[in-house]
Amino acid sequence: MNYNDAYDKLLGYQEDILVLKSKLSDNRKLLEEKNNQLESFLQIMKKEKRDVDQLEGVSISSILSKISGSYDEKFSKESEEYLLSKIRYDELNTSLMNLKKEMERQQSEIRELEKDHAKLKAHILVSYPEGAVLSQKIELKKKELFFVRKEIVEAVRAVEAVIALSLEAENKLSSAKSWSTYDTFFGGGIIGDLVKYSKLDEANQHIAEINSAAELMQKELQDVDLAIENKMEHIGGSERFFDIAFDNIFSDWSIRGKISSNLDHIQTFLSELHTISEQLRTKMMEIDRELSNL
Structure with missing residues (x-):
């Protein structure tokens, strides 16, 4: 691999890392929004004096069986309302969990790319005559950015x-x-x-x-x-x-x-x-x- 190929690959790593970090930053904001949505939903449930703790343990099928097997109209209506709450809770919670998994994947990919980037940069700096010039450019760019x-x-x-x-x-x-x-x-x-x-x-x-x-x-x-x-x-x-x-x-x-x-x-x-x-x-x-x- 000649210098130009190595340098192009290095730039490719940099671009991939920037894109992933930008997406991760967006997802952090989205995660905060989803956490707030879930917290707001749970607060509403508490105000309505519904059993928030049971939302995690109860299954939708068990709620449906209570509705279908009940002749108590009031009980049936309350169960239906609780079913809707359970569905909404599961939607919010699942969305939150999926987003966290995606963020973990992005963080892992960023770490791997940063390792590859650091390894290739070190190789370029010591293996090619152009590496010395590149090193000077990097230091100059760092000074500009720090300023x-x-x-x-x-x-x-x-x-x-x-x-x-x-x-x-x-x-x-x-x-x-x-x-x-x-x-x-x-x-x-x-x-x-x-x-x-x-x-x-x-x-x-x-x-x-x-x-x-x-x-x-x-x-x-x-x-x-x-x-x-x-x-x-x-x-x-x-x-x-x-x-x-x-x-x-x-x-x-x-x-x-x-x-x-x-x-x-x-x-x-x-x-x-x-x-x-x-x-x-x-x-x-x-x-x-x-x-x-x-």
């Missing part, structure tokens, strides 16, 4: 920091909105106003921190060709004084409107942040897979 990975890690940290601050601001704004609603319709008085504005103070402080953290995040995201916009309002001190001093329902509506607007902004902002975080993590997984194949 990109480092940029992504820093971007993820920056995004997660903004997410944490945004969640805090969302919590404070939600609390302020509740107090504002109470104040508008039921008259919370000075105590209600003070509590409401205490929450708004905390929310505004978090929003100021978000703006600062978002600047750093923007810089990090630019390094990985991503960007996000951040638009939020602050509630001015003059309106706060007017609300406390005069307790005017129209001012309350204005405050409620701004709180609701900020909540909408921050919830949209959070959704965008989570999307970007997922994109970054996907990129990192792709780089890790590529590094493992070099």
Whole structure:
């Protein structure tokens, strides 16, 4: 086998490993979904006070025999419902088991391919003159990938920091909105106003921190060709004084409107942040897979 044939075979191993790892990653997500489906189903069964433990031990044929041999209409109906539950449980459980077996097969195949890949790469590096050049190319590619990975890690940290601050601001704004609603319709008085504005103070402080953290995040995201916009309002001190001093329902509506607007902004902002975080993590997984194949 000449160098070109050996190198083509090496690339074939790399491609096969990448495809299998991608499928395995998809199956991990699918496994989580199926586990959640099964757990949700069992929770429903428990709420309906059905015997979940017997689902594994009882057979469909035994349930059918109870239905056919019973003249008790209520008992028959309950047995029929239980039969449907048993069928659904078996479907979910069988699907879960089959998926786990497929994932085990994929993991085993990946391990074998990685062994063959490592063995062939070692052979190429020592057996062909071109091996030295290939080794240099591999090291250069690794340096490039590690640099990109480092940029992504820093971007993820920056995004997660903004997410944490945004969640805090969302919590404070939600609390302020509740107090504002109470104040508008039921008259919370000075105590209600003070509590409401205490929450708004905390929310505004978090929003100021978000703006600062978002600047750093923007810089990090630019390094990985991503960007996000951040638009939020602050509630001015003059309106706060007017609300406390005069307790005017129209001012309350204005405050409620701004709180609701900020909540909408921050919830949209959070959704965008989570999307970007997922994109970054996907990129990192792709780089890790590529590094493992070099």
